[in-house]
Structure formats: structure tokens, C-alpha cells
Amino acid sequence: MSATAKRYSGQKLTRRSSQRHKAYEVSGQESPLKLSPRAELKARKQAYVQEEILASAARLFAERGYRAVTIDDIGASLEYTKSVVYYYFTSKNEILWQIFQRIYDTYLEGVSEIRARGLPPAEALALIIRKHALNVMERRDWTAIYFREESELTEQQRREIARKKRGYDLMIEEVYEAGMNAGVFRQMPVHIAVSGLLGMCNWLYIWYKEQGALPAEQIAGYCADLLANGYLGQG
Amino acid sequence: MSATAKRYSGQKLTRRSSQRHKAYEVSGQESPLKLSPRAELKARKQAYVQEEILASAARLFAERGYRAVTIDDIGASLEYTKSVVYYYFTSKNEILWQIFQRIYDTYLEGVSEIRARGLPPAEALALIIRKHALNVMERRDWTAIYFREESELTEQQRREIARKKRGYDLMIEEVYEAGMNAGVFRQMPVHIAVSGLLGMCNWLYIWYKEQGALPAEQIAGYCADLLANGYLGQG
DNA sequence: ATTTTTATATACCCATCGGTCGTTTTATGC
DNA sequence: GCATAAAACGACCGATGGGTATATAAAAAT
Numbered sequence: 001m002s003a004t005a006k007r008y009s010g011q012k013l014t015r016r017s018s019q020r021h022k023a024y025e026v027s028g029q030e031s032p033l034k035l036s037p038r039a040e041l042k043a044r045k046q047a048y049v050q051e052e053i054l055a056s057a058a059r060l061f062a063e064r065g066y067r068a069v070t071i072d073d074i075g076a077s078l079e080y081t082k083s084v085v086y087y088y089f090t091s092k093n094e095i096l097w098q099i100f101q102r103i104y105d106t107y108l109e110g111v112s113e114i115r116a117r118g119l120p121p122a123e124a125l126a127l128i129i130r131k132h133a134l135n136v137m138e139r140r141d142w143t144a145i146y147f148r149e150e151s152e153l154t155e156q157q158r159r160e161i162a163r164k165k166r167g168y169d170l171m172i173e174e175v176y177e178a179g180m181n182a183g184v185f186r187q188m189p190v191h192i193a194v195s196g197l198l199g200m201c202n203w204l205y206i207w208y209k210e211q212g213a214l215p216a217e218q219i220a221g222y223c224a225d226l227l228a229n230g231y232l233g234q235g
Numbered sequence: 236m237s238a239t240a241k242r243y244s245g246q247k248l249t250r251r252s253s254q255r256h257k258a259y260e261v262s263g264q265e266s267p268l269k270l271s272p273r274a275e276l277k278a279r280k281q282a283y284v285q286e287e288i289l290a291s292a293a294r295l296f297a298e299r300g301y302r303a304v305t306i307d308d309i310g311a312s313l314e315y316t317k318s319v320v321y322y323y324f325t326s327k328n329e330i331l332w333q334i335f336q337r338i339y340d341t342y343l344e345g346v347s348e349i350r351a352r353g354l355p356p357a358e359a360l361a362l363i364i365r366k367h368a369l370n371v372m373e374r375r376d377w378t379a380i381y382f383r384e385e386s387e388l389t390e391q392q393r394r395e396i397a398r399k400k401r402g403y404d405l406m407i408e409e410v411y412e413a414g415m416n417a418g419v420f421r422q423m424p425v426h427i428a429v430s431g432l433l434g435m436c437n438w439l440y441i442w443y444k445e446q447g448a449l450p451a452e453q454i455a456g457y458c459a460d461l462l463a464n465g466y467l468g469q470g
Numbered sequence: 471a472t473t474t475t476t477a478t479a480t481a482c483c484c485a486t487c488g489g490t491c492g493t494t495t496t497a498t499g500c
Numbered sequence: 501g502c503a504t505a506a507a508a509c510g511a512c513c514g515a516t517g518g519g520t521a522t523a524t525a526a527a528a529a530t
Contacts, residue, residue: 038498042506049507064386067302070487082489083509092488122467147441148383151299176466186466189449192457193466199438200431206382207430214424222427230465231411231421231428232357277476284477305517316479317519327518 050088052078054102057095062141066096066149096149097157103142104164107135111171121179125197126224128172133201133220136208143205169194197227285323287313289337292330297376301331301384331384332392338377339399342370346406356414360432361459363407368436368455371443378440404429432462 056077060069071092075085089095110131114124136143150158173194179185186193200223208219229235291312295304306327310320324330345366349359371378385393408429414420421428435458443454464470 038505041498045506065300065302065384067300068386071489072487081509082487084507086489087507090489125466149300151303179466184467186461186464186468186470188457188461192449192454193461195438195442196435196458196461197466199441200435202441203430203434203437206434206437214427219427222423223431226421226423226428226431226462226465228465228467229421230461230463230468230470231360231414231432232419232463232470233421233465233468235421235465235467280476306519307517317517318480319478321519322477 046088050098053080053085053088054095054098058099058141058145061096061099061149062144066092066145066152093152093154096145096152099142099145100153100157100161103139103146104161104168106139106142107132108164108168110135111168115171115175121175121182122184122228124175125172125179125185126228128175129197129201129224129227130220132198133204133223134216136201136204137216137219140205140208140210143202147202147205169198172198200227281323285333288315288320288323289330289333293334293376293380296331296334296384297379301380301387328387328389331380331387334377334380335388335392335396338374338381339396339403341374341377342367343399343403345370346403350406350410356410356417357419357463359410360407360414360420361463363410364432364436364459364462365455367433368439368458369451371436371439372451372454375440375443375445378437382437382440404433407433435462 053074057069057074060073060077071082071085074095075082085095089098111128114127114131117124119127150161153161169191173190176185176190176193180187180190204219204223208216212219225235288309292304292309295308295312306317306320309330310317320330324333346363349362349366352359354362385396388396404426408425411420411425411428415422415425439454439458443451447454460470
């Protein structure tokens with residue numbers, strides 16, 4: 001378990017913090033067994049507060065930037081003190097890291113689900129673009145952090161993120177490759193094609209506003225159309 | 236002159252700094268007249284060092300983030316001390332602000348030049364996209380700062396940037412509108428179309444690497460094609 | 471040569487902020 | 501109720517970093 005915690009935070013833990021870390025695992029995905037009912041209750045409660053803190057921290061980080069936000073700010077945004085935040089997280093870095101992990105898992109899940117359906121490339125890609133664009137809009141704050149704050153991670157953490165990102169891109173590149181081989185997609189270096197397509201979607205984190213005139217689904221539709229047929233094309 | 240300096244830095248100036256500020260105007264665009272030869276020489280020399288500092292600061296900011304870079308770092312990157320940096324700039328904020336101003340002027344210039352030619356919408360838009368994409372690739376660092384560090388500016392500075400940005404987008408939106416009215420561009424809300432198109436280009440600041448396999452011009456070409464005709468379209 | 475400007479360096483101040491510690495309050499189990 | 505664990509608090513520490521004050525070196529002007 002300490003191993004898991006270590007992988008997550010990428011830092012050595014003190015006695016106190018390693019004890020506190022038990023909670024993360026339950027909030028995570030593995031080893032829910034062999035916990036006493038009591039410990040389990042505690043873990044659930046802690047996981048709840050942790051999510052609350054993460055959500056609030058993400059909002060602040062997205063708005064002002066990681067460095068500009070103090071632990072006091074995070075606490076105060078929930079009417080907690082700094083100590084409370086440190087009770088649930090070992091460091092500021094860990095908060096950021098948890099945010100990074102959450103966001104990538106969401107993206108990955110969406111795409112692998114679509115790929116698993118085994119659709120023809122054109123349909124698969126259209127769905128992927130829609131889904132990706134929607135994800136960006138629905139989780140603007142987290143996405144902003146993901147793209148802006150990478151330099152705040154440790155070397156190891158950056159490597160792990162890069163690995164995951166490569167996996168994600170690769171999945172989409174395979175779809176593009178298949179479509180190109182089938183003669184339905186424009187011939188071009190897949191890396192550039194996919195980076196370009198995702199780029200338009202990712203950019204939504206900059207300009208999409210929730211209280212805008214159009215609903216997210218419709219915007220995602222426009223993007224998908226534009227990417228598929230171009231601004232000159234009819235479709 | 237003090238007025239100009241004030242507008243630039245958005246901060247009240249001390250006696251010493253207002254004196255130093257003379258140099259900025261010469262490095263800027265207005266009122267080169269009525270300077271003694273001596274003052275002019277000084278100004279030119281200072282402008283040179285300022286540009287050097289700005290370039291180095293921009294590199295560091297892009298790499299590590301504005302807050303993570305200290306004035307010492309900026310100085311040390313040029314083998315100066317902190318004092319030298321403070322001799323040429325009144326504050327860290329002013330360095331950032333100068334970077335913001337430089338980058339926008341570059342972008343604006345490129346597009347207004349194209350628009351001035353009075354080309355038909357399809358050709359104009361294709362050129363604008365190419366130019367914009369190229370600008371992003373050629374000034375990756377500056378662009379990264381522009382999109383990441385806006386929250387570090389003061390309220391007034393942000394407003395001014397927003398104003399300039401709106402002007403830029405509007406120029407392109409007009410081109411799109413014209414193309415749509417002429418029936419050659421896809422029917423869709425112009426704001427979404429232009430944000431989408433620029434989005435793909437802007438994203439280049441994330442993934443374009445100078446030592447990559449393809450030259451910037453070629454990548455810009457791929458993007459322009461992809462946007463014009465889509466991944467399904469032939470062109 | 472000496473005086474004034476220009477340019478660079480050193481030392482320092484002080485507010486901020488991440489993180490720790492010891493204590494106190496609140497819940498939980500018996 | 502009371503003992504124990506969980507949760508929260510408030511005070512503090514040490515380092516960092518923006519910014520300043522002051523001294524000094526180098527260049528120019530006289």
C-alpha cells in the first residue's frame with residue numbers, strides 16, 4: 001500500500017502521512033478488501049472530503065494558476081483551515097498530481113469505449129472527436145490545468161503523464177491510419193492529423209463558456225463537422 | 236512620456252524608474268523626436284539589452300512558468316545579476332507585459348497585411364491560417380506565455396489584451412462571414428468557426444518541435460488543407 | 471584630470487507560503 | 501460516561517523571492 005501511495009505522490013512519506021495515505025487507495029481503484037468496517041467508513045469519509053478539496057483546488061488552479069494559489073486559499077474556499085488540507089493531502093504537489101490522474105483517466109475511458117465497438121474508421125473518428133470535445137468542455141478547469149501546469153510536476157510524474165498521453169494519442173492515430181489505408185481519410189502524417197484534430201477540440205478549454213449561447217453538444221457537433229469536411233466542403 | 240510608461244506597466248512609478256522608462260519609448264513606436272544625441276544613444280543601447288532580457292525571460296517563462304522563474308534566474312541566464320534586470324525593468328510584471336505586447340503586435344501585423352490585399356475570402360482565409368500557424372511555430376515560447384500566463388496580468392492589462400484579441404478575431408470573422416455570404420464557406424456561427432480554425436493552429440504551440448521531422452511551412456500547409464477540406468474531403 | 475552619467479554588483483528587508491508541531495475539539499465504540 | 505480515534509485548529513519555522521538601498525566600476529563629457 002505504501003508502494004501505491006508512493007507511486008501516486010512520487011515522494012517519500014513520513015510516518016504520519018503514510019498512515020493518512022490509506023484513504024487514497026479506497027478512493028482509488030484497488031484493494032478494498034480486508035479493511036475493518038470502521039476503517040472503511042473512515043476511508044469513505046476521507047475520500048469524500050478529498051474529492052471536495054480536489055474539486056475546489058482545481059477550480060482555483062485553473063483560474064489563477066497553481067503557483068498563485070496557496071494552501072490557505074484552497075482551505076478557505078471550503079471554509080477549512082490549511083491544516084485540514086494537510087490532513088487529507090501530504091503536499092501541494094500531491095493535490096496537483098491527483099488532478100492530473102483524474103483527468104487522464106476520464107479521457108482514456110471515453111476513447112477506449114468507442115474503440116472497443118469496432119466501428120469503421122470514419123464513424124469511430126467522428127465519435128471520438130465529439131467525445132473528446134465534450135470532455136474538454138465538461139471539464140474545462142481540469143483540462144486547463146492539464147495543459148498549463150505540467151511543468152509543476154516532478155520528472156517522474158511528467159514521464160508517467162507523457163506515457164499515458166502517448167497511449168491516448170496512439171489509439172486515435174491507429175484509427176486514422178486505418179481510415180487512411182481504407183482510402184477514406186486524407187493522406188497525411190498521422191501524427192500531424194491527430195494533433196491537428198485534437199488541437200481544435202482542446203482549444204475549447206480556452207474559449208468555451210458554460211453560459212454561452214450554444215449547448216456543448218452542438219458545439220461539439222460543429223467541430224466534428226468542420227474537421228470532417230472542412231470549411232469549404234459540403235456535408 | 237510618463238503617461239505612456241504608466242499605460243505600459245500599469246503601475247505607479249518611482250522617481251528612479253520613471254527616468255529609466257525613457258528607454259522604452261524608443262524601443263516602442265512613438266515620439267522619437269526631441270531626444271539629445273546622447274540620450275538617443277543611451278536609449279538604443281538600453282533597448283538592445285532590454286530585448287535580450289525579454290527574449291531570455293520569455294524562454295524561461297515558457298519553460299517553467301512565470302511564477303516559477305525568479306528575477307535571479309532571468310539575470311543568471313544572461314550572466315547578469317538581479318540588479319541589472321531591475322536596472323532595465325521596473326518590475327517582473329513589466330517584463331511579462333512587454334512580452335504580451337510584443338506577441339500580439341506580431342500576430343496583428345500578419346493578418347492585417349493579408350486582409351489589406353483584398354483577396355476573395357477562400358484565398359484570404361487560407362493565407363491567414365497558414366500565416367497564423369507559422370507565427371505560432373516561430374514564436375512558440377511567446378505564444379505559450381500568451382495563452383498560459385494571462386492570469387498574472389493586472390485587471391487593466393487583461394482588459395487591454397482582451398480588446399486587442401477581439402480586434403484580431405473580428406478581422407478573421409469578417410473574412411469568414413464574407414465567405415459564408417458568398418456561399419463558399421460552411422454555414423455555421425462565425426465565432427465557432429474561427430475559434431475552431433485558430434484552435435488547431437494555436438495548439439501547435441503544444442506539440443510543434445523545432446527539431447521535428449517536418450519544416451514549419453509544411454506543417455502549416457497540412458493544417459490549412461485539413462481545415463479547408465476536412466479529413467474526409469479530397470483536395 | 472575630474473566630474474557626471476551610466477552600468478553593474480552586494481547586501482539587505484520583509485512579506486509570503488509550504489510545511490510541521492502540539493494541542494484541542496468532535497465523533498465513535500464499548 | 502469514558503476511553504480512544506478522527507478531525508480540526510493556531511502558532512510557528514525556514515526558505516524563498518520580489519524589490520530596494522547603497523556602493524562601486526566603467527565610460528563619457530568637460
